[in-house]
Amino acid sequence: MKLVKILLHIIWIIFLTIFTQVGGLIWIVTLLFCKAKQWKKRYVFSTLYLISNLLIVPPLAKQLGREQLPILNDNLKPRNLFYPLLFRNYVTPDLNALLKKSSIELKKDNINITYLDANFPFYNGFPLLPHRSHNDGKKVDISFIYKTKEGSTTDKKPGLSGYGIFVNEENYSNKSCLKKGYWQYDFTKYLAFGEINTVDFDAIDTKKVILSFLSQNETQKIFIEPYLKQNLGLGNYNKIRFQGCKAVRHDDHIHLQVK
Numbered sequence: 001m002k003l004v005k006i007l008l009h010i011i012w013i014i015f016l017t018i019f020t021q022v023g024g025l026i027w028i029v030t031l032l033f034c035k036a037k038q039w040k041k042r043y044v045f046s047t048l049y050l051i052s053n054l055l056i057v058p059p060l061a062k063q064l065g066r067e068q069l070p071i072l073n074d075n076l077k078p079r080n081l082f083y084p085l086l087f088r089n090y091v092t093p094d095l096n097a098l099l100k101k102s103s104i105e106l107k108k109d110n111i112n113i114t115y116l117d118a119n120f121p122f123y124n125g126f127p128l129l130p131h132r133s134h135n136d137g138k139k140v141d142i143s144f145i146y147k148t149k150e151g152s153t154t155d156k157k158p159g160l161s162g163y164g165i166f167v168n169e170e171n172y173s174n175k176s177c178l179k180k181g182y183w184q185y186d187f188t189k190y191l192a193f194g195e196i197n198t199v200d201f202d203a204i205d206t207k208k209v210i211l212s213f214l215s216q217n218e219t220q221k222i223f224i225e226p227y228l229k230q231n232l233g234l235g236n237y238n239k240i241r242f243q244g245c246k247a248v249r250h251d252d253h254i255h256l257q258v259k
């Protein structure tokens with residue numbers, strides 16, 4: 001019985017580490033606290049978790065070279081509060097500065113930047129799954145821009161998570177990658193967590209966001225699906241690449257990475 005309990009703790013620690021990086025460590029500290037004091041684990045964990053999230057990790061990460069992206073800034077904000085709450089919105093100071101600069105520039109056009117997964121706070125090489133490359137603070141996923149049925153630009157996004165609702169269900173890369181056996185290529189369709197808004201892809205404003213990133217020297221690469229690159233008239237920009245079949249399809253978000 002005791003062995004089962006230990007095993008469950010280990011599974012829970014691994015789960016927390018995979019999804020939040022520091023959550024597993026917070027659970028270990030919780031266990032030590034509760035052993036000494038007989039307190040209720042769930043209360044101790046929630047308290048420690050919130051204190052870490054709001055007060056301990058941000059300054060510590062900054063010391064080690066990563067900053068938290070803004071949370072309550074209207075022009076540059078997370079798709080929902082789970083991103084900051086799960087420690088998934090950390091980037092290098094350069095990437096933070098780039099996004100802030102673009103967000104100020106795009107404000108004139110009434111466009112706000114919404115970010116999705118970025119990186120965890122610590123340690124180069126620790127991946128933020130399921131993203132293969134979000135492991136060094138230099139990568140961030142950005143939502144497309146959408147418009148209402150009446151045609152006005154909106155901050156609303158089609159899905160709850162920001163992933164998994166594609167501009168064109170049918171697309172050549174998707175077909176050919178799946179055919180080659182890369183079954184994970186459209187896996188993000190299971191990660192939308194509900195289609196909550198009926199909005200249309202705004203090609204013009206999404207292009208403005210991409211051009212604003214491209215105008216900054218720090219930008220190294222941007223991934224979007226090849227058909228979108230063509231349809232948006234961005235064929236001449238060689239910083240916009242195809243991410244390859246080993247990744248997932250990029251017609252639900254923009255992947256941005258800096259040098």
Ligand SMILES: [Zn+2]
Pocket residue numbers: 131134139140141254255256
């Ligand atoms: Zn990405």
